Amino acid sequence: MEHRNWNKNNIRTSLLGYGCMRFPTKADGTIDEERAEALLNTAKAAGVNYFDTAYPYHGGMSEKFCGKALAKYPRASYHLASKLPGWLLKCDEDVPRIFNEQLANCRTDYFDFYLVHSVHESSWSNYVKYHAYDQLNELRKAGKIKRLGFSFHGSAEQLPEILAAGDWDFVQLQLNYFDWDYQQSRKKYELCAAAGLQVIVMEPVRGGMLNTLCPEAAALLHQAAPEKSLASWAIRWVASLPNVLCVLSGMTTLDQVQDNVAS
Numbered sequence: 001m002e003h004r005n006w007n008k009n010n011i012r013t014s015l016l017g018y019g020c021m022r023f024p025t026k027a028d029g030t031i032d033e034e035r036a037e038a039l040l041n042t043a044k045a046a047g048v049n050y051f052d053t054a055y056p057y058h059g060g061m062s063e064k065f066c067g068k069a070l071a072k073y074p075r076a077s078y079h080l081a082s083k084l085p086g087w088l089l090k091c092d093e094d095v096p097r098i099f100n101e102q103l104a105n106c107r108t109d110y111f112d113f114y115l116v117h118s119v120h121e122s123s124w125s126n127y128v129k130y131h132a133y134d135q136l137n138e139l140r141k142a143g144k145i146k147r148l149g150f151s152f153h154g155s156a157e158q159l160p161e162i163l164a165a166g167d168w169d170f171v172q173l174q175l176n177y178f179d180w181d182y183q184q185s186r187k188k189y190e191l192c193a194a195a196g197l198q199v200i201v202m203e204p205v206r207g208g209m210l211n212t213l214c215p216e217a218a219a220l221l222h223q224a225a226p227e228k229s230l231a232s233w234a235i236r237w238v239a240s241l242p243n244v245l246c247v248l249s250g251m252t253t254l255d256q257v258q259d260n261v262a263s
Contacts, residue, residue, distance in 0.1 A: 001047025001261065004245050007198060008147075008169060013079055013246045015239055016260050017050035018043050019202065020066055021057040022250030031058055037069045039257050044073065046261040050246050052200075054083040054117060055102060063105035071107050080106060081200075083117035083151060084136065086127045095135040103144070113200075114145040115172055119162055120154035133166045151202065156187040163195050170245065172200040176210060177237045179203075189241065198245040201238045205249070210234040231256075232263040239263075 003012040023036040040051070051070065053062045063082060070078060082102050089095065103109060114136065116127055127133065139145045151172035152159060163171075171192045179185040192199050205211055211231040213221070221233055239247050251257045 002239075003047070003049075006147075006170075006245060007196075011079075012049075014047055014049045015244075015247060016043075016048055016235075016263075017052055017200070017246040017248040018048055019248040019250035020051060020053040020062045022252050023058060023062070023065070024252050025058075029059070031061055031065050033065060033069075036065065039251060039254060040066075040069050042254065042257050043251070043261065044078065046257075048261070049078045050081065050113075050248075051078060052081040052113075052248050053106070055085045055088075055098065063102055067105055067107035075108065079112035080108060081113035081115065082106065082111055083115040084127075084132060085117050086123050086130075086132060087118075089126055089130045089132065092130050092135070095130060095132050096139075099136075099139065099144070110144050110146060112146045113170065114139075114148055116150040119150045119152050121158055124154075124158075124162065128165075137166065149197075149200070152188065156184040156191065159188055159191050163191065163197070168195075168197060170200060171197050172202055172248075174203040175199065175201045175238050175241070175244070176204050176206045176234055178206055178210060189243065193243040199241075199243055201244055201247040204238045204247050205231050205234045228263075229259050232259060235260055235263045 002015040004015055005012055018040065024032045026032050051066060053066045055063065084098060116132060136145060136148055140148050147169035149168050149170040149172060150162060152162065173185065173188050175185050175189060189199060213230055218230060221230060235247060238244060249260050251260060
């Protein structure tokens with residue numbers, strides 16, 4: 001597994017990260033914990049050390065499952081990320097209440113990476129209203145958060161405002177070769193690089209879309225590298241960007257884990 005150095009201190013994250021929002025599920029929609037834990041174990045054994053969950057994933061069960069599945073490993077052997085759901089904030093006190101609930105869910109006393117979740121034009125005002133950044137910054141000072149960032153879903157025009165709103169450590173962006181120009185991903189990536197912030201990549205395969213290309217595009221890629229999957233082209237494309245720290249993939253099957261690890 002390739003690892004990359006974080007530019008603010010001496011830590012190394014696996015270039016492939018596990019996105020914990022698409023675990024295999026049972027017929028009733030709950031996480032198939034036996035299968036999901038086998039996938040996490042396979043990824044961890046292959047060198048994956050970054051696991052990204054969030055308060056609402058899998059109907060609120062992703063954090064709890066991750067906490068249980070990762071508890072058998074030494075805490076210093078992996079990086080755990082979760083996120084503050086700003087749309088649920090109704091008062092200032094909700095920030096520490098939700099954060100402490102997340103710590104309990106994940107069976108930990110700190111998060112290696114913590115994000116303000118899903119920042120965009122209509123969501124940012126709620127974070128400002130309830131002083132989310134100031135409160136999270138205090139938790140960072142207290143060591144409960146090691147690195148503080150935000151996941152961004154807004155426009156490139158809004159991004160400078162958010163970058164200037166705090167002393168952030170990193171940014172999580174939707175990056176893939178389809179959205180590079182289509183959704184201003186190039187401009188957002190360049191703004192983060194200019195601000196000295198490394199990027200965690202979400203949706204590198206665009207929710208699976210880039211693994212189901214039209215026949216002409218699929219034939220072109222298969223001709224260039226018959227042994228490579230279509231998804232691997234998307235994973236390797238974003239991984240080639242020098243300011244990318246980690247590429248998240250929400251892996252649902254063993255084949256996906258093995259293919260991404262090979263990439």
